[in-house]
Amino acid sequence: MDGFEVITIEKRKTQSIGDTEQRYVELAVERHSKMLFRICFSLLNNYDDAEDALQDTFIRLMTKAPQFRDDEHEKAWLIRVATNICKNMLRFNRRRSSLSLDEIREVGISESDTEIFDAITALPPKYKIVMDLHYIEGYTASEISQIIGVNADAVRKRLQNGRNKLKAELENLNYDE
Amino acid sequence: MTNKELVSEYKRVMNSFEIPSDVQARLISKSLGAFTGSDNENKYFNAVIAVSGIAAVAAGIGAVKLFNRIFGD
Missing domain, CATH: 1.10.1740.10 (RNA polymerase sigma factor, region 2, helix turn helix motif)
Incomplete structure (x- = not known):
C-alpha cells in the first residue's frame, strides 16, 4: 500500500x-x-x-x-x-x-408465480448464478466467466443444465404459464 | 415447454423481484457506519502514516549528509 x-x-x-x-x-x-x-x-x-x-x-x-x-x-x-x-x-x-409465502410476497413475487419461483430457487447455486447473470443482467458467457472465475464453456454448460433442470421440474409440476 | 418459453417465464418472474425499502434503508445505514470505520482502524492507519513520514524524513537527512560529503568542504 x-x-x-x-x-x-x-x-x-x-x-x-x-x-x-x-x-x-x-x-x-x-x-x-x-x-x-x-x-x-x-x-x-x-x-x-x-x-x-x-x-x-x-x-x-x-x-x-x-x-x-x-x-x-x-x-x-x-x-x-x-x-x-x-x-x-x-x-x-x-x-x-424453504421460503415462506410471506417472504416470497415481500420480494414482489405474486402468489401465482410461487411454483415457478420455488422451482428456480431449488436449482443448484452454480446454475442459478449463471442464469441470473445471463438472462437478467445480460452478461455473455465470456463476461460471466470473468466475473465468477470459471471458463466460458463451463458457463454455457451450466446454463444448459440449469434450463434442462428447470424445465424438468416445471413439467413435473404440470406448470401452465 | 420450449426453451424460449422457459426463458421467457424465467425472465418474467425474476424481473418482478423487488428489494423491500426497509432492506435498502438498513443497507444505507450500515454502509455509512462502515464508511467512517472503527477507532482501531483509524489508529492503524495513523501509525502507518507516522512510520512513512519518519522514514521519509530519515531518507531526506541521509541524502543531505551524502550531498555534503560529496560536494561539501
Whole structure:
C-alpha cells in the first residue's frame, strides 16, 4: 500500500460523513442493491441470510474502497464479492430452507408465480448464478466467466443444465404459464 | 415447454423481484457506519502514516549528509 493510498483512505475514515460520502452510498445502493439482493436471495433461499450477505457485500465495498475503472467494473466486483459471501454461508449452513409465502410476497413475487419461483430457487447455486447473470443482467458467457472465475464453456454448460433442470421440474409440476 | 418459453417465464418472474425499502434503508445505514470505520482502524492507519513520514524524513537527512560529503568542504 503506497503512501498516497493510505492517506486517501485515512482521510475518508476520519472525516465525519459528509454529503459526498452519503451520496456515494445512496447511489451505490440505488444502482446495485436490487440486483445483489435478488442474487443473494435466490442463492440462499432465506430472507434474513440474503440481507446479511447484502450488507456484508456493501460493507466490504466501503471498507476496502477499491479503485474502479468504471461502473461496470464496480458492478462485476460487487457480484463476485456477493456470490463468494453466499458460497461461504452455504458451506457453513448446508440445509436448504424453504421460503415462506410471506417472504416470497415481500420480494414482489405474486402468489401465482410461487411454483415457478420455488422451482428456480431449488436449482443448484452454480446454475442459478449463471442464469441470473445471463438472462437478467445480460452478461455473455465470456463476461460471466470473468466475473465468477470459471471458463466460458463451463458457463454455457451450466446454463444448459440449469434450463434442462428447470424445465424438468416445471413439467413435473404440470406448470401452465 | 420450449426453451424460449422457459426463458421467457424465467425472465418474467425474476424481473418482478423487488428489494423491500426497509432492506435498502438498513443497507444505507450500515454502509455509512462502515464508511467512517472503527477507532482501531483509524489508529492503524495513523501509525502507518507516522512510520512513512519518519522514514521519509530519515531518507531526506541521509541524502543531505551524502550531498555534503560529496560536494561539501
